[in-house]
Amino acid sequence: METILISLAGGLLQAFEPLNLMMIVLGCTVGLFVGAMPGLGSVNGVAILLPITFLVPPTAAIIFLAAVYYGAMYGGAISSITLGIPGASTAVATVFDGRPLAMAGKADQALTAAAIASFIGGTISVVLFTLFAPPLADFALKFGPPEEFALMVLAFATFIGLGGDDIPKTIFSILIGLVLAAVGLDIISGKPRLIFFDASGFLHGVNFLVLAIGIYGIGEMLWTLETTGGKVIVHKVKMSVAGFMANIRSVRTYIKSTSLGSVLGYFVGTLPAAGATPASLMSYGLAKTFSRDPDSFGKGNIAGVAAPEAANNAASTGSMLPMITLGIPGSPTTAILLGGMIIWGLRPGPLLFTERPDFVWGLIGSLYVANLFTVLINLAFIPVFVRVLTLPFTVLAPVIFVLCIVGGYAPTQTMHDVWLMLLFGVMGYLMRKLNYPVAPAVLAIVLGPLAERSLRQSLLSSQGDVLIFVERPISATCIALAAALMLYPLFLAWRRRREAAAGDSGSHPGASG
Amino acid sequence: MPTLRKFLVGTAFALGALSVSLVGPAHADWKPRKPVEFIIMAGTGGGADQIARLLQGLIEKKDLSPRPFIPINKPGGSGAEALLYLKDKAGDDHTVLVTLNSFYTTPIIQTDLGVDISTFTPIGRMALDTFLLWVHADNTEITDLDSYVAAVKAAGTEWKVGGTGSGQEDSILTAMMESEFGYEVTYIPFPGGGTVAKNLIGKHIDSTVNNPAEQNEFYRAGQSKPLVQFTPERMAAYPDIPTAQELGHDIVYFMQRSINGPPGMSAEARAWYIDLFKTLFDSEEWQTFCVEDGLTCDEWVAGDDLAAFHAEQGMRHRELIESVGAEAITGE
Numbered sequence: 015m016e017t018i019l020i021s022l023a024g025g026l027l028q029a030f031e032p033l034n035l036m037m038i039v040l041g042c043t044v045g046l047f048v049g050a051m052p053g054l055g056s057v058n059g060v061a062i063l064l065p066i067t068f069l070v071p072p073t074a075a076i077i078f079l080a081a082v083y084y085g086a087m088y089g090g091a092i093s094s095i096t097l098g099i100p101g102a103s104t105a106v107a108t109v110f111d112g113r114p115l116a117m118a119g120k121a122d123q124a125l126t127a128a129a130i131a132s133f134i135g136g137t138i139s140v141v142l143f144t145l146f147a148p149p150l151a152d153f154a155l156k157f158g159p160p161e162e163f164a165l166m167v168l169a170f171a172t173f174i175g176l177g178g179d180d181i182p183k184t185i186f187s188i189l190i191g192l193v194l195a196a197v198g199l200d201i202i203s204g205k206p207r208l209i210f211f212d213a214s215g216f217l218h219g220v221n222f223l224v225l226a227i228g229i230y231g232i233g234e235m236l237w238t239l240e241t242t243g244g245k246v247i248v249h250k251v252k253m254s255v256a257g258f259m260a261n262i263r264s265v266r267t268y269i270k271s272t273s274l275g276s277v278l279g280y281f282v283g284t285l286p287a288a289g290a291t292p293a294s295l296m297s298y299g300l301a302k303t304f305s306r307d308p309d310s311f312g313k314g315n316i317a318g319v320a321a322p323e324a325a326n327n328a329a330s331t332g333s334m335l336p337m338i339t340l341g342i343p344g345s346p347t348t349a350i351l352l353g354g355m356i357i358w359g360l361r362p363g364p365l366l367f368t369e370r371p372d373f374v375w376g377l378i379g380s381l382y383v384a385n386l387f388t389v390l391i392n393l394a395f396i397p398v399f400v401r402v403l404t405l406p407f408t409v410l411a412p413v414i415f416v417l418c419i420v421g422g423y424a425p426t427q428t429m430h431d432v433w434l435m436l437l438f439g440v441m442g443y444l445m446r447k448l449n450y451p452v453a454p455a456v457l458a459i460v461l462g463p464l465a466e467r468s469l470r471q472s473l474l475s476s477q478g479d480v481l482i483f484v485e486r487p488i489s490a491t492c493i494a495l496a497a498a499l500m501l502y503p504l505f506l507a508w509r510r511r512r513e514a515a516a517g518d519s520g521s522h523p524g525a526s527g
Numbered sequence: 528m529p530t531l532r533k534f535l536v537g538t539a540f541a542l543g544a545l546s547v548s549l550v551g552p553a554h555a556d557w558k559p560r561k562p563v564e565f566i567i568m569a570g571t572g573g574g575a576d577q578i579a580r581l582l583q584g585l586i587e588k589k590d591l592s593p594r595p596f597i598p599i600n601k602p603g604g605s606g607a608e609a610l611l612y613l614k615d616k617a618g619d620d621h622t623v624l625v626t627l628n629s630f631y632t633t634p635i636i637q638t639d640l641g642v643d644i645s646t647f648t649p650i651g652r653m654a655l656d657t658f659l660l661w662v663h664a665d666n667t668e669i670t671d672l673d674s675y676v677a678a679v680k681a682a683g684t685e686w687k688v689g690g691t692g693s694g695q696e697d698s699i700l701t702a703m704m705e706s707e708f709g710y711e712v713t714y715i716p717f718p719g720g721g722t723v724a725k726n727l728i729g730k731h732i733d734s735t736v737n738n739p740a741e742q743n744e745f746y747r748a749g750q751s752k753p754l755v756q757f758t759p760e761r762m763a764a765y766p767d768i769p770t771a772q773e774l775g776h777d778i779v780y781f782m783q784r785s786i787n788g789p790p791g792m793s794a795e796a797r798a799w800y801i802d803l804f805k806t807l808f809d810s811e812e813w814q815t816f817c818v819e820d821g822l823t824c825d826e827w828v829a830g831d832d833l834a835a836f837h838a839e840q841g842m843r844h845r846e847l848i849e850s851v852g853a854e855a856i857t858g859e
Contacts, residue, residue: 340728
């Protein structure tokens with residue numbers, strides 16, 4: 015413990031060296047804007063900025079890249095909330111409630127909540143990282159294919175309640191997502207599947223961001239245009255210091271879901287297979303399941319913004335762990351950080367912690383500092399971002415449209431994905447009109463491929479025996495939790511009915527027991 | 528509407544900056560005019576991935592290209608995804624591929640893929656990568672090849688070998704061992720050699736045939752151990768580990784790491800890439816990396832010579848696959 019504190023103090027001092035501090039501030043600011051641009055996620059940001067890092071020493075360089083990464087995680091929420099376009103895959107869950115809040119004129123509240131939740135998520139995870147990095151690295155090793163599959167089942171279970179009361183429509187939505195997730199090449203044999211119209215674009219599968227941007231960006235824009243006729247100015251700017259303080263104080267309304275999301279996000283982030291996107295979706299699902307008012311989720315609940323934002327920041331810290339100790343990047347962005355490390359002669363692996371403590375603790379120290387600076391910079395910029403919403407929707411809609419096209423084109427750079435994105439936009443609009451929940455479809459397309467791969471790997475290694483999922487302690491725990499989560503809404507409904515029945519007869523006032 | 532004007536001016540600036548960065552001056556000498564897609568036909572953390580990321584970094588560090596190289600992993604279907612992607616990019620001068628041997632085997636095994644690698648544009652061979660047989664260090668009963676073979680025979684198909692996909696080089700090597708020693712194992716594919724290595728250390732699989740780069744750090748940490756190397760001679764990095772040939776089993780297998788462009792890449796672009804990768808090949812950093820990671824980087828093979836090398840290797844793999852049977856590799 016003492017050695018940890020001494021190392022950490024050394025790391026913090028290192029982070030406060032003028033050059034490193036400058037890199038942190040610069041990195042956070044750049045990252046914030048990179049993350050806020052749809053399609054220009056942190057992957058591209060970090061890749062483009064890699065050359066800058068050759069001008070400074072390795073530790074300063076990796077600190078800079080980590081700061082960009084961190085800033086981008088914060089920034090992803092900005093376009094999700096103000097424009098309804100997920101800036102990055104990690105910020106998709108933020109759209110679910112962020113957009114309705116912005117439409118109700120509460121964009122400043124949502125942005126503040128996102129920033130503060132990100133800060134809490136970042137802080138909790140970096141503390142966990144400091145204290146438990148080596149044991150958690152061992153824990154991550156225990157995660158084989160059966161555990162990964164059980165985790166995916168758990169993730170699906172957290173979403174069962176997402177579609178509101180209409181379970182058949184939720185299941186339909188999940189199935190659409192799963193079918194889309196199956197498009198492309200078979201994971202094990204490499205044979206093409208579901209290549210519609212023999213279009214070669216489908217061989218690469220359906221990119222998850224294409225679906226998310228289509229459904230949320232285009233679909234919501236069409237919906238807003240139809241319902242308002244374009245005569246709406248979304249947000250009347252009334253930013254004041256008092257209002258700002260009130261927004262900060264409202265943190266107590268979402269602190270529970272934020273803390274839960276932070277811890278969950280960190281753990282999911284440390285698993286090489288998962289990453290920040292599933293973490294944020296799971297955190298959203300959990301926040302809703304355990305909310306006293308689950309029906310308000312998706313209609314503008316502040317906790318629905320805070321929970322995923324806390325989780326995606328926590329997961330981004332978490333994914334540094336498999337990168338450092340196993341050499342396996344937990345996300346595309348950490349893959350680029352990994353590239354940087356290899357060039358500087360730092361070989362990730364179980365020995366990096368002991369052989370290069372200066373580097374590892376410098377990185378950890380900088381995560382603390384970067385987190386603090388990013389929240390300050392972010393809060394300072396909120397009035398600027400909110401101003402975008404003062405534009406009339408007739409001006410905003412074309413801007414959203416253009417950003418969606420760019421965001422659909424950027425990941426794979428093919429027109430195929432742009433057309434697909436527009437198609438999903440129309441589909442999203444129709445689903446919205448017919449009152450189908452779209453979030454479960456988005457979840458399914460993210461988790462589908464992960465679940466399929468781990469299921470098939472597990473069954474291969476057990477010679478087709480499904481008991482493998484309950485014979486191993488970690489996966490059995492996940493499966494049991496998933497079963498409990500799936501039954502929880504039923505239990506609530508049953509209790510409500512029983513209470514109602516008890517209330518009618520008036521005999522047992524405290525029947526819930 | 529001052530806000531709108533500000534916003535529009537800002538957007539115009541941003542677009543202006545973007546177009547400046549996209550449209551470079553048109554010289555007679557070809558140079559990349561936009562970021563180059565550096566396609567990796569395997570997942571993150573594997574040997575090909577590490578090489579691509581190192582090369583990308585060296586290109587930036589030495590300022591060898593006016594536009595950055597962006598590594599993109601396309602691991603699907605044992606590299607089929609990457610091969611199809613490159614095929615679709617015919618005539619494109621801003622995409623290059625880092626290969627594994629699945630460059631040869633995937634089109635042979637997946638006949639309906641419709642990819643003919645001889646149409647691709649060979650650029651340069653960066654290295655020959657090597658393979659060793661690895662087990663977890665806790666496995667005290669297995670100390671050498673004989674005890675390994677005995678253990679596998681005792682376990683039968685319950686013995687799990689991890690690899691990067693049916694048709695990838697590790698699956699071929701696994702099939703070669705199956706036919707040499709007369710046992711049968713269960714082969715489980717993972718996305719990338721790094722994940723395979725991690726699953727061995729986590730004891731989710733029983734053995735692997737990883738490249739040195741993928742296991743080295745775990746080996747140094749005492750978590751895994753090599754039993755035999757599949758090279759003609761012992762590598763400098765593993766002086767105490769016998770080769771399969773020394774033990775009387777004729778299993779030698781290499782993997783080429785080469786850079787290739789899509790079909791129909793322009794001659795000027797090809798010349799520029801050959802120059803670029805030759806510079807990288809000769810660099811001190813690359814040669815150091817080769818020694819540390821057990822890669823063989825003695826000979827630079829480029830352009831038409833590489834095409835000839837590909838043709839010969841393609842033949843050899845066709846024979847190998849026929850001798851062990853495609854079913855042994857795909858597990859069907």
